[in-house]
Amino acid sequence: MVRSQCCDKVGLKKGPWTPEEDQKLLAYVEEHGHGSWRALPAKAGLQRCGKSCRLRWTNYLRPDIKRGKFSLQEEQTIIQLHALLGNRWSVIATHLPKRTDNEIKNYWNTHLKKRLDKMGIDPVTHKPKADSFGSGSGHSKGAAHLSHMAQWESARLEAEARLVRESKVIIPNPPPNRIGSTASAQVSDKSSAAPPARPQCLDVLKAWQGVVFSMLSAGISDSLESPTSTLNFSENESAIPLIGVQKNSATTLAFATNNAPCNGGTTAIEFNSGNQFECFEKLNEAAQVKQNLDSSLALHDISPDASNHNAWFDSATNENAPMGIVEGLSEILVCTSQDHNAFFAGENINDSCGGNLEENGNYWNSLLNLVDASPTGTSSVF
C-alpha cells in the first residue's frame, strides 16, 4: 500500500519553527483545538504538514510541558521504567508528568545511557556487562520469575499508561501559556531550582521494587504474587488521589455512601463495597475517574493469576507513610518497610532480611549510587 507522505508536498516548510509559526499554531489550537492535524495547517495559515504541526505542539508548544533539567526522581523513574519497559518512551512518559516522550528519549540517549555504560551496566538489558543477573544456577529460578513478573508488569504499566492518558482529559491544569515563546528560546528553565514535588507515579516503582526486593530476600517464593500499582492522574497530590484497583474481575466501583471517610465537599468512589474509598474534590472528576476505571478494569486481569491479587490502597496523602504501598503488598513482602528503606538507601540489609540480597541488589544499589553521585539531587526518594 502506497501512502502519501504528508510532508512531501511542494511548498511545505521543514526545519526549525519560527516564532511566527509557533504563534499561529498556538493561537489556532487554543481557539479551535487541533482537530484533524492534516487539515490544521491550511486552517491555521501554516506552510507545514500536519505531522510537523502535531510534533511541534506535543513536544514544545503544549502548555503542560515541563522543561529544564531532569530531577533525581525523574532520573530514577526513567532508569527503572526503562529496565521494565525498554524503549517504550511514550509509556515511560506517562509516568513522568509534564515530560514528553521525545524529551525522555533524548535524555536517555544523551545522559542516562552513557552513565549506565560507564558503570559497567548494559543500558539495554540493565545487567552488569561482565555478569548476567541470575545466570548462576542458584538464581535461574529467580530469574525466570523476574522475567515473568517483568513481562506482565510491563504490560500492565502500558495498560495503565493508556488509562492515564484517558484520564488526563479531565484534569485541566493549564499553566500559563507559552505565547511569545520562540524557537530560539528553547533554553532550559534554570530558574526552577526548587525540586519538584514527589510525583505520585513513583509509587508504582516502589511497588515494583518491593516485589523484586521481596523476591530476592525470600529466595523467590513459589507463591509469588503480583502487585497492583498506583495510577498517576495528576501531579497535584491534593486534588487527585492515589488509586489502587483490585486486580480482580469481580471488582466493582460505586459512588460511596455517607460513611465514606472523605472530608466535606469531596466525593468518594467506593471500591468493591469494601470500605475502600478514594475522595475527589469535584464530583465530575470522581464521575470521570469512575467511568474510566469501570471501562478499564479488564486491564488489571493481565497478571498470571489475577484471582490471587489482593486489593490494597495507599494513603497517598500521608507523606509520613512513604512505604505504604509496599506495606500494602503484605502477602508478598518478607522484609519490613524499614528493610526496604535500607535497601533503597543503599545499605546492607542482609542482616535483617537474610537471603542473598547483596549480590542481587547490586543493580539497584548501583542505580542509587549513580543518582546519589548526581549533582542534581541530594536525597533519595526512597
Place this chain on the structure above:
DNA sequence: AATAGTGCCAACCGCCGGGTT
C-alpha cells in the same frame, strides 16, 4: 583566533495499528 571534536536536542522519517469507508 581558527579549527576540530563533542554534546545536545528539535525535528524529521518511516513504520505501525486502529478506525473508517
Place this chain on the structure above:
DNA sequence: GAACCCGGCGGTTGGCACTAT
C-alpha cells in the same frame, strides 16, 4: 476483507552551541 486515512511511536539526523586543541 481491502483500501485508505490518520495519529502515534521509536529511531535517526541536522545543525547549533560549547569545549578542547
